[in-house]
Amino acid sequence: MAETERDETGREDDDYALDTRAVETIRAAIESGDAAAIDAAMEPLHAADIADLLEQIDPAERRALLALWSGGIDGEILSEIDESIRDEVIGALPREVLTEAVRELESDDVVDLIEDLEEPQQEMILGALPQDERVAVEKSLTYPEHSAGRLMQREVVVAPEHWTVGEAIDFLRAQTELPDQFYHVILVDPAHRPVGYVTLGKLMSSKRTVRLRDITEDSFRTMNVLEEEGDVAYAFNQYHLISAPVVDEGGRLVGVITIDDAMAVLDEEHEEDVLMLAGVAGEASVADGVLATVRQRIPWLVVNLFTASLSAFVISRFEGTLVAIVALAALMPIVASTGGIAGTQSLAVAVRALATRDLTASNAARVVRRELVAGLLNGLLLAGLLGLGGALISGDALIGGVLALAMIVNQIVAATGGVLVPLALHRIGLDPALASGTFVTTLTDVMGYLAFLGFATWILI
């Protein structure tokens, strides 16, 4: 892994990701039905890359690959596979392969795997688990979707708060079954409430007689089991947590969340924000089919059809002006379009700042004020350019003036609207990214046409 190849296509071919040439080799082997070549090409791939491979190839290729490949889907690959093809892959697996795969997984991965499956598939997988793990998974499924309870693993390493380093080390060294990943020993009081944690590194380097409670980490924070996973991810990133104990309403330890799961949530939350801002409903993947794609996109397109009709209505009120000076019809989209860009800019900054809790009630007024002044300045600069250009091209200085005035007004509306709309959505408890884009561009379109045609009617007619 030490060397990285780069070619003219940018980072696509760096070796931290699935290699395009490997995919092509495998596709060729599928095409020719060459099972040995498939096995050879799949062998060096990481489970996450195999999952990506399955998403990137056609459904027909996917079926052929699953039938030909002797390696077979294991638990790790299964838990990496994107939801868009998970049902399909699970449905294609022989029952004993599925059972084997599921038994390898930790309880949090099983939960993640089955929470979005259909009832019969869910039952089949639960049935494949040993009794105690089945109970653990069913318990996790009782917590709300996207909660800390779903994200946590139930395997924890705890020690009574009064223990010494020596006692903890002896205890750990006597264990036969420790979790795969653990970074802290969690200290609990007699009621099993976490009171602090000690890193394994600190435990290693401290004298045997030192009390655990004297070497706990300052960064210690617990998460409520009902906490939103997005808030959990935020807390991990904000406070540089590596793991965090999860507690129930009574403050008792019920599990632990580790940073790798929090990082995956942060990444998903970002995906949601980007897609939501762009007006895509729900989760979208390049592996989705045509109908899933249409379903994700048509809702906001229909909404936009109606909001765009608002602009049409505004313009229709100025037909007299347009009949008098038809050249205005060609010029009118410029102000609206530049307003749309400015609104989107302001919106992106505001939505991002709300997500990172940097835009709050404390500084909202100052940020709106800043947007207003920045919008005015941008408006003046653009008005200068557009006014001059418009006057030269149309040969009419007054038309240049109308363009300039409308530009200033719409830039101010765009910049302030771009921050006020997400603030308002956030205030009423909605996701600020939800449809902000449609609202803001409707606002800038309507204001753009209104200002331009309004000033034109007033000044030119």
Place this chain on the structure above:
Amino acid sequence: MAETERDETGREDDDYALDTRAVETIRAAIESGDAAAIDAAMEPLHAADIADLLEQIDPAERRALLALWSGGIDGEILSEIDESIRDEVIGALPREVLTEAVRELESDDVVDLIEDLEEPQQEMILGALPQDERVAVEKSLTYPEHSAGRLMQREVVVAPEHWTVGEAIDFLRAQTELPDQFYHVILVDPAHRPVGYVTLGKLMSSKRTVRLRDITEDSFRTMNVLEEEGDVAYAFNQYHLISAPVVDEGGRLVGVITIDDAMAVLDEEHEEDVLMLAGVAGEASVADGVLATVRQRIPWLVVNLFTASLSAFVISRFEGTLVAIVALAALMPIVASTGGIAGTQSLAVAVRALATRDLTASNAARVVRRELVAGLLNGLLLAGLLGLGGALISGDALIGGVLALAMIVNQIVAATGGVLVPLALHRIGLDPALASGTFVTTLTDVMGYLAFLGFATWILI
């Protein structure tokens, strides 16, 4: 930390973030110059929250707070402070406070702190470091910006590959200075090349006689010191890494990157993508002033002024048609606007998929084909609605037909353009998010007007 309060403003007041009421208390104390009240309110705050507080208040309040607060800025707060106000805060600190703060930091945090500072401030901070750490920081600064070399910490815990668990434990327990955060013991060969790593948990639970090389982790991957930090973050998320050794060109161990730093990079990369997609140039923060805001936004606004003029030119070619049927002027933005939304949707999915390496040369053709068919279906659905509505409102079935035809064409152009533009940018080595939005909306605007007015001229005139 176990309880979470929520009020009607949504997640702003959950207790994993800076509390708005705490900010208001502190602002009131600043206003009244009450140092004791400031100290009391600041005391429970985490360094990351203090940094957020400093970003959220006015520059004047910031100066007053720094003068009044007895706690003072320590290394941790300093390294949390956003770049937009870092120069200002460092400039305001007395030299001895700054020296003290910087000496607390690990080398990677010092690098992160000073890499964007002006030369004199950089020199001052380097001068405050002990000789050996100064050398370490200067060495890191010789690596390119945004490289693994800048991100890594140089403090590593290594063991020869032939050691046993017992030898490693005895070695660790004899150390007086281990890094604050470490999760693995890295095994090296005699040339100091990393060959694997063992988690501390595995070390704890294995017998003393077991060889380290027999209990290494499968997930082991090294990073090249020149690797882009975005690729490092991708690898951590893709392969669920907790830490990764960093090697030089000769494969020798030079440092280690831990997941908390990778998570912070992932978050910054997201921010860049969202802002870039929206046409904001460079880093933007709610703490930026008006002029910084104007500088970030004016470049793409000016570009849009020119691209919008393309639409104006297209419309101006149809003045004869508009004179004949002035009602067309009001209807023409609908097709263009709905195309803009569809293009943005397709674009967001494509840019995100390129970032997660899910859209590659292997599946690009299939994704473009899917977009084409989805665009056609969306176009047909929207054409039905718009055609019917347009015919009813205008009282002219032919106008409805023109709207419908133009909608179908533009939806197809939008959906395919939304994926082809970022693919093309990626192909020529540019960031696919860079200005994609401007390109795509220009395309959908021009096509929207051209299709609508073209069909209108052909059918109605």
